[in-house]
Structure formats: C-alpha cells, structure tokens
Amino acid sequence: MAAKKGFKEWLRKKIVGIKRNPQRIGLVAFAITFLYYSLNLTCISNTTAKIQGSGMGLSGFVTMLFSMLSLLCYMNSFPRRKPVNKPMLAVFIVMIAAILFCDWRYRELIYYAVALSPTPIAVTESTAYILEAYNMLFTHMVLIVVSLVLTALMPVFKILLKKINTRVDVDGYDKMESIDISGE
Secondary structure, eight states: OHHHHHHHHHHHHHHHHHHHOTHHHHHHHHHHHHHHHHHTHHHHHHHHHHHOOTTHHHHHHHHHHHHHHHHHHHHHHSOTTSOOOHHHHHHHHHHHHHHHHHHHHHHHHHHIIIIISSSOOOOOSTTHHHHHHHHHHHHHHHHHHHHHHHHHTHHHHHHHHHTSOOOOOOTTGGGOOOOOOSOO
8 A cells, every 4th residue: 555655756756747748748759769779789880881972971970979969959958947048949950950951861871782793692691681771761750850840749748748637635735724824
C-alpha cells in the first residue's frame, strides 16, 4: 500500500514538472532521436569506409554535429518562464532541415552505390551493415519528423496538461476554521 502511494506521488510530481515545462516533451523526443543515431554510428562509419561516396563522410559529420548543436538550440529556444526565443528557434529548424537533407543524401548515395553504379557493391553477410545503415537513416528521419510534430503541438499539450488535476488532497483541510492571528 505504501509503495502504491509512493508511486502515485512520484507520478504526480512528474506530471507537475511536465505541466510547468511542456517543452520537455520535445526535448526528450529529440534526445532519443540523437541517441538512436549515436548508438548506430558504427554502421554509418563502416558504410562510409566501404562505399566512399562523394560527400558521405561530410553528411555523417554534419548529421552528428547538428544533432548535438540542435539540442542546445532547442534548450535555448524555450527558456524557462520566458517567451520563445524566435531567432534560436529558427536556427534550430534550419539545423533540423540540414540533418534531414544529409540523411536523405546519404541514403541516395547508398542506393546509387548498391543499385545504380556501373560497379555495384553487393550486399552480402559481410556487408550487411550497408543495408542496416540505409534502414537506420530512414528510421532516424521518421524520429526527427515525430519530434518536430511533438514540438509543434506544444501549445495543445499545454492546454491538455492544464486539465489534469494534480492537487494533493489533505485530510481535514476543508473543515478548518478561521485562524485567529490576533495574538490573544
């Protein structure tokens, strides 16, 4: 019973935190997207080394760099208890657009090297990382778009979160009499 009350209180505190800072929803989504790309960077590096297409290394570098910098821009775009920092938000959106372009370009270079090149690279068991990188980049692009949608829906989340009751019921609070502060 005590564990259930402890969990309810923990959950209530988390909801209160999200109600005060709804921009955390988008931040967490972008952080998960960055982690997904970072943890799958090996297949990108191996694919770049195998195919050596024009601009592949630059695309991977720009994606990684802008992923880190976009998190900082996101945090600076939504300062605590202040209006949105529009110039920072514009820089953030430009970085996200660059990441999406680089992911798309990298996928196109993989497709060219595997299917359209005069000497195509065969995807075998030993080069399965090429297909893994191709699919991973598509998933990364989808995660970025989902994160952008979550950020764009922040005003809707604010309205919906305000409807959640997070008040703590204290026994006997409604039966309190007026407090005498006259000092007599």
